[in-house]
Amino acid sequence: MTGAWDEARVVELARRLRTAETGGWSGPALRAVVEGLGWEWRDGPGGPLLVTGPEQEESPRWAPRLRPVGRFEKDYVHDGEEYVGLYVPVALPEGGAAGKAAAFRAVAEALTQEFGPAPVMGAYGDPGPFYDSAPLWGSPFLRWRQRENTLELHAGEHGPELLLQPTDPVENWFWRQGHGEHYALGGFFGSRRDPANAGLGFPGRWRTDDWDVFSHTLGDFLGSLPTETHALGIELDLGFHALVPGTYGPVLFHIACGDRLEIAYDPEPLGAGITDPASFGWIPRATRPAALDHWLEAPYHSGDFGIGETDGRRLARMMVGTLRDLGVSSPADLSLSDHAQRVGDYHVDYYGLTLQENP
Structure with a gap:
């Protein structure tokens, strides 16, 4: 055989x-x-x-x-x-x-x-x-x-x-x-929603206010994500709200992942005076268009990665470095967009991200 x-x-x-x-x-x-x-x-x-x-x-x-x-x-x-x-x-x-x-x-x-x-x-x-x-x-x-x-x-x-x-x-x-x-x-x-799930319980999510812990778990989550979404035949659509000082918590990042993974970054709601995103590794859309569809019309993106191509730790460092430079005090000031937990017919909890859904 x-x-x-x-x-x-x-x-x-x-x-x-x-x-x-x-x-x-x-x-x-x-x-x-x-x-x-x-x-x-x-x-x-x-x-x-x-x-x-x-x-x-x-x-x-x-x-x-x-x-x-x-x-x-x-x-x-x-x-x-x-x-x-x-x-x-x-x-x-x-x-x-x-x-x-x-x-x-x-x-x-x-x-x-x-x-x-x-x-x-x-x-x-x-x-x-x-x-x-x-x-x-x-x-x-x-x-x-x-x-x-x-x-x-x-x-x-x-x-x-x-x-x-x-x-x-x-x-x-x-x-x-x-x-x-x-x-x-x-x-x-x-x-x-299936009769087979009668009595099924899901535990509460863990949270962290430590950037190093968050970066580690985010890197693990992203590293195998294209493999897992391709295997399951699903697409994930995740927006990250961030409580940047002086704002009401705009969506800064959009993660799209099906057969490939790409992260869009939109600093425009933050105004002028922020650090050049390219210094963290973000690619200007004007230089290289995003490969995937993003509902966030962002001027920067991470590049796109397929199975076996994703360096999750590097992507996590890009995101965390950007957030810390913007003055976000801790991962507790991050949350997911309100539609992120709906994936087809499934309600999904993202334990590896540690984040709550945006209220």
Whole structure:
């Protein structure tokens, strides 16, 4: 088997996972699920090894795996679960982040056609559930939530994976990250008006008044953003209000991101006497027109960046350096435009940005 994926095979596997009788996620129940899928369960010193067939002999990256309840999971299970996830790789694409994002999107489109739009979607950032680190290429996910179990299309290290998990532990972990400490959650999380989301709770966002903390988390958010929005097939449209002294908080930045990312900067509401934006790295529109559509008719922009091209830390330094030079006292004086949280049919919270919606 190569890195290509088989649509019919993956959709059939997803159907079977969604209807699996996981029996409280005990060892014996999961063994029955695995064997019912035609796989072999081999006990080993590090836990069960799941064998699907000859493709694993070609590459162990095809191997599905079970996640046992360990030190990072035990505080979030309440019903005696022994495992909190069955992960199944469904494609091993070549081409780096671009190949992985394209493969994720292809699988996502097939699953959406089969099951309808995912009730929950987003990108985990860092940390992921149970404090996992995000894959280097990005962390998009689509989640078809059910009362007992949830099927997720998930970003694995080597490409998209199907993840079957008990619903309560992962949501319990997520909810309990609303403690407000720095870096509690990253990425963004969106939910649709869907009966499947009955009882779903989203934690509060964390805030910071420290420019270094904000720059770090903003850089992380921007660095993989084109990969994640392309993988999910969405476009983000984010305006940043900034409380510059002597103003009522105009929108200074507009982030547009679908297949590519670009940031527009409009200093015109601030009048004369500000530092030349080019000194921070902003490109005059008169010199090079913006590549993307922006509702903010701004005379400066960042340039546009695709998958694998985005230096999030540099872009964050540009934005933060500009804001501090303008006299904005702290990140607490920033907010998102009032339409930013609507992405298609989803209401989205941007945990990785730490910002509140503009009142």
